[in-house]
Amino acid sequence: GAGVSQSPRYKVAKRGQDVALRCDPISGHVSLFWYQQALGQGPEFLTYFQNEAQLDKSGLPSDRFFAERPEGSVSTLKIQRTQQEDSAVYLCASRYQAGGTEAFFGQGTRLTVV
Amino acid sequence: QKEVEQNSGPLSVPEGAIASLNCTYSDRVSQSFFWYRQYSGKSPELIMSIYSNGDKEDGRFTAQLNKASQYVSLLIRDSQPSDSATYLCAVRDDYKLSFGAGTTVTVRA
Numbered sequence: 001g002a003g004v005s006q007s008p009r010y011k012v013a014k015r016g017q018d019v020a021l022r023c024d025p026i027s028g029h030v031s032l033f034w035y036q037q038a039l040g041q042g043p044e045f046l047t048y049f050q051n052e053a054q055l056d057k058s059g060l061p062s063d064r065f066f067a068e069r070p071e072g073s074v075s076t077l078k079i080q081r082t083q084q085e086d087s088a089v090y091l092c093a094s095r096y097q098a099g100g101t102e103a104f105f106g107q108g109t110r111l112t113v114v
Numbered sequence: 115q116k117e118v119e120q121n122s123g124p125l126s127v128p129e130g131a132i133a134s135l136n137c138t139y140s141d142r143v144s145q146s147f148f149w150y151r152q153y154s155g156k157s158p159e160l161i162m163s164i165y166s167n168g169d170k171e172d173g174r175f176t177a178q179l180n181k182a183s184q185y186v187s188l189l190i191r192d193s194q195p196s197d198s199a200t201y202l203c204a205v206r207d208d209y210k211l212s213f214g215a216g217t218t219v220t221v222r223a
Contacts, residue, residue: 035213042204042213042216043211045212056209091157091158103211
């Protein structure tokens with residue numbers, strides 16, 4: 001596609017519900033990142049994939065967060081047993097190479113846990 | 115986790131004036147620095163990247179980097195109402211970006 005596509009754009013979840021957020025990166029982009037952006041803050045790194053390999057998951061806030069990219073293209077961020085503090089915008093970004101080039105961001109998924 | 119600090123906003127400037135944004139970072143080995151613009155409800159958009167000490171100009175934008183002082187800045191000349199947005203400073207460590215909290219700029223017509 002022309003850009004990074006994320007779905008859904010908005011998600012309201014009841015506390016305790018599981019959610020799955022999808023990211024469709026730019027075709028051919030090797031690197032994929034997930035970031036969490038709380039209101040009024042900058043994006044915070046969650047996890048990084050190079051192709052299908054998850055090379056860094058140090059930013060995932062708890063074991064309720066899980067990300068995968070099984071075929072090296074589309075990625076899913078799953079949050080189990082959502083809590084109110086999970087409410088944020090979840091941004092996906094992709095980059096053609098592992099480093100040295102611009103990362104392009106998707107529009108994000110705004111998650112609200114009620 | 116690297117720390118990236120930006121001058122607190124919001125910053126309000128009249129149309130046609132210069133907007134000056136500042137950013138400091140804590141990791142001396144950082145090599146790549148970026149400014150992103152984020153409109154409300156939209157995704158961050160890269161507007162400037164800088165890798166070596168000195169100034170880099172692109173249209174109305176000038177980025178300045180001083181690695182000894184661990185300081186990077188962004189100047190927006192001839193500010194326009196369309197420049198009203200949040201500006202995020204980002205530092206790259208190998209593959210991932212660390213962002214500041216952002217400075218919100220409002221350009222008054």
